[in-house]
Amino acid sequence: MIARDISSEIRLRAEEKDAVILAHNYQVAGVQDVADIVGDSLELARAAAGRREEIIVFCGVDFMAETAAILSPEKTVLLPAPDAHCPMAGMITGGEVKTLRERFPDAAVVAYVNTTAEVKAESDICCTSANALKVVESLEADQVIMLPDRNLAGYVARFTEKEILPWQGFCYVHDMMTIADVSRARLNHPGAELLVHPECRPGVIDLADYIHSTSGMIRHICASDKREFIIGTEPGIIHQIEKRCPGKRVYPLSEKAVCINMKKTSLEKVLQSLENLTPRMVVPEEIAARARVAIERMLQI
Template sequence: MGKEVIERIKELKKERNAVILAHNYQIGEVQDVADFVGDSFGLSRKAAETDADVIVFCGVKFMAESAKILSPEKTVLLPEKEAGCPLASMVDVDGLKEMKKKYPGATVVTYVNSTAAVKAESDICCTSSNALKVVESVPGNQVLFVPDKNLGQYVARRTSKEVIIWDGYCTTHHRVDPEEVKEVKAAHPDAPIVVHPECPPEVVELADHVDSTAGILKYCRESEADTIIVGTEQGLIHRLNKENPDKKFFVLSPKLICPNMKKTNLDKVLKSLEKMETRVEIPENIRTRAYNALKKMLEVK
């Protein structure tokens, strides 16, 4: 059945002139059938560069929205319509508007893990890899950082600017306990620990390296260590193993699993291509404003 599904997916990709994008946290079989695997914004940029008419985004909703923001002329499909992001849901437009009233002089820096509507209310977006650089680049000394408080605190500790932090968090990364890190260090004293900045500050401080998913991949590729402890969603291990067969990778905590990222499977990818669903649509007045926030981010050197 698996081979038949994969062959049918390949046929439909040709028929539809489609490209399949899979986030690093997707299950292995979905990553393996994808044309490109990467982090959320990297995949959206890849989508904008392709000549495909249809983008099948295997991830969560805000990621598919970002692809549509950057490629409005293309059909963007989300195979699992219930694949949401708890972090992105922790801020809404009304709440952000209220916060902006409290801090009228603050520049709103919004993490890409957010809805299109929230991006539209923002001055500039950032990713986990360029958050500090973006904060340093904006005018003024006061920044409202939305919505991830752990990434916000990571940035705040490394800038002289006043960073007002929204009280949101990634429910997956936030579950990691510093005691787990200490236990893993004791069990594997020679293995470096690399974590995502969405982890709590107490965990980040104990790590040997902190980076985005793309940064973690680079670190692991270049590290001379033969065993590495990885503090991000366990789906990244699949790609790490494929790219570094001579090394061993272990997830920092069994809690590092995102249920929403595991909802997409090959059958849903096939159904998405067969029925051309679920289509991601964004009102143009929201899309253009969200695009401006993303575009400003891309201009930061």
């Protein structure tokens, strides 16, 4: 079956099953094209909470499908690639969050959405890369534990007077981008603007023209008078930029910065998932109830 036939079959099955397909900006091009909504973590979290369909097909990694299942416990949430794990989400456990609370009893705990449900359940509020500073500034506490990404925490610390206590986790995709990559990209594309993700290392952020979430990058590029851009994030986003911002030229800061887990979702897996209504993401209610509080606090900001 050719890709076009698979895509048509997916759309037919989605309509028959009353399903909405959500895809992250890092997904392969075919999966992005067949989705109802393509976006970053914040946009997809909002979509999962607000859609009317009975079935949510989440083309992303495990924590994203968990978040959808937490926000919509009455719905069927499918993760077509059940082995699509986020390594950064695995860098901290709920037990470690409890230990942090004991060590810093006056601190608020902000969990990046790139965490497991059990970590969210032990946290006060969630954040994404797009709203992390706003979330931190909304808290009454003067001391804030941010987890698990040390680079996002360091970026937020630049703009707040609150004391930020970072967990030492990281996104391996963004953390692999270096100052040498920036020098090479600037040399090869001297007229291009450099946009990087806040999960990048501090030295890379220092050299960037702008720091944005993935969807923030797309909006910036579409609105800009500039024609050329270097992007310091996973190159899957280039497909969305080319679709939404015609005429713009985009170069990845690093060709090696590929999230292999985001690429595990294929059109074949999406179709199979819709046909069988598996694999289903289920979060135990005793965990989901507490995690839901942290996520909904974020969505209210």
